[in-house]
Amino acid sequence: MKKLLSIFAVVAFAFSAHAGTLDDVKNRGFLKCGVTTGLAGFAAPDDSGEWAGLDADMCRAVAVAVFGDRSKVEFITTTGKSRFPTLASGEVDMLARNTTWTISRDVNLGFEFVGVNFYDGQGFMVPSALGVSSATELDGATVCIQTGTTTELNLADFFRLNGISYEALPIETNDEGKENLFAGRCDVYTTDASGLSSTRAAASNPDKWVVLPEIISKEPLGPLVRHGDHQWGDVVRWSLNAMIIAEELGITSENVDAQMSSNVPEVLRLLGVEGNYGEMLELSNDWAYQIIKQIGNYSESYEANVGPDTPLEIARGLNALWTQGGILYAPPFR
């Protein structure tokens, strides 16, 4: 009976989910955005209780696109375990929760990744006193590694490919890894590069630690929505793309007003001076202008939250524009 009920509920839910998230959001008057419970640089409450970070900016950008107001967003905190059920049940309209885009999540779980707002990958951190400049020199090292994660498998693959050996020191949490590395119980700590940067920033003397250049896995992190609501997916996708295109075109939150009278056709299209792209998305025509005005372009968000001037000191690397040696690439705005 219970099983029957739940099947019925799921089916009923599956139909109701097609009602149109954009209309739901507009009627509700604010966006519900799922973020982490706290991850340095991506989403964390600041001293005044406002959520800040790269993912938080993503949420705000969508809120701005829909309402023209960066405060019209409610942040729902989710954990690694609760994020997918929360999105599937419709409790949040979208997730910007540094989630890796994989085939199983995209296809099997019934979600749609609308783009990538941060290219991460597994890296290594060692004490600078070790004098190592490349991960291939780590033969025989003791490595702190979180058990039961894909990082464990990546590590084994990397060392086997390079024909070198290592000794694993299994740990459970990032904090544990940090303490073990700082106490010298392991020579190397490996996890996602953004995580390494925050670990390094938390050290009492960050200069004593270096993050090695090798990145041994692909972790494209991006916002995602439920399958089947393409209109809403488009709104989120193009909110992200608008920020990237704005950087490409050199439009910032400061010069956006001056750019309104630019003579570059794509700038005029993006800012809504020409064309009716806002209407196509069922948004106001100045939606992208408002995103750039209130949030900034991708580079501004990046530099403010995770860039080299923040304690995290993550260089643009892969996250630079395709024209500047990175792989950040948005489809043209036309």
Place this chain on the structure above:
Amino acid sequence: MNEMNEVRKPPVATTGIIGWLRINLFFNWTNSLITLFVIYCLYQFIPWILDWTIFSADFKYNYLGEQITNQEMCSRNLDPENGGACWAVIYVRFYQFIYGFYPKVEVWRVNLAYVMLAFALLPLLYAKLPYRKYFLYFTYIFPVIAYFLLNGGLGFTEVSTNKWGGLLVTLVLGCTGIALAFPIGIMLALGRRSKLPVISMMCTLFIEFIRGVPLITLLFFGMVMLPLFLPEGIDMDGLVRVLVAVTLFQSAYMAEVIRGGLQAIPPGQYEAAKSLGMSYWRMNLLIILPQAIRISIPPIVNTSIGLFKDTTLVIIVGILDLLGIGRGTLADTNWLGLSYEIYFFVSLVFFIFTFGMSRYSLYLEKKLKTGINMGAD
């Protein structure tokens, strides 16, 4: 022979400070060795912890006299040789630790609720309170007042529960869980001992099922599955769902604790009550339960303390309680790396509450003389 009758004073070695020391700390050589070892450890530890937490610590300003706004300005980060804990992070984030993300203009409502909670608890905790009867009326209506005050309605602006956080969430979960679980637990305990097979079977099934799964599973069930069973359009609040899970969990444990108390009541008490012509409910309310609950005080407090600490698990369903706010603070790039200070503060707050509960239960036990065997055998 006369001198034999004289009252002889006890030997010097067993009285006074020296006597106490001898008996309690230096009774024999193993005792003495352990005492010396413990003194040595305390000597090593206490000056260090005092220095770190108080004497060398930054409270609001660092040793240069600047007001601290991020971790780089902490004395110990400016100069590793200089400075202990950096409590400025607690100072700056105090609002969040106590109220979560509750809007600042509405925060008086939370403060009022905190004060009213104290008044509501007073008549429950202290039996000799003057005008206790009237205070008790207030206690009964307090949950309703608190609901409207915190959540909104009746002219108050609504503050959605995902803006709640910190100590507020911890107290709401702890108090509601403990308060609701008590009556439900009593009913379940009586039900399980009932002679009516259907009632006893249902209660047993419920208790065993809830006790058989971890709280995390129940929280997930509440968070993810519960909405699927509700009819379309009824949107149950996240915090309410967690409250349901926590209350169910706590009632099952409370039921077993109270059942233990019920089993300790000698059959003579039941027989005596019945022979006076008392009904089932009168017998339980007037004779059995007062005694059963009295002897169950230690385990009741035990499970309550357990629940209060278990409320930190709600972080896995994305609700930021006191510990969750602490972790969120650690993820702010301004305050990276201050984990010792934050975890120390959070554990101190939890310690104050749980230690208070356990001391209160000792006071109750003393007052009600639960240690003494209650006649009838």
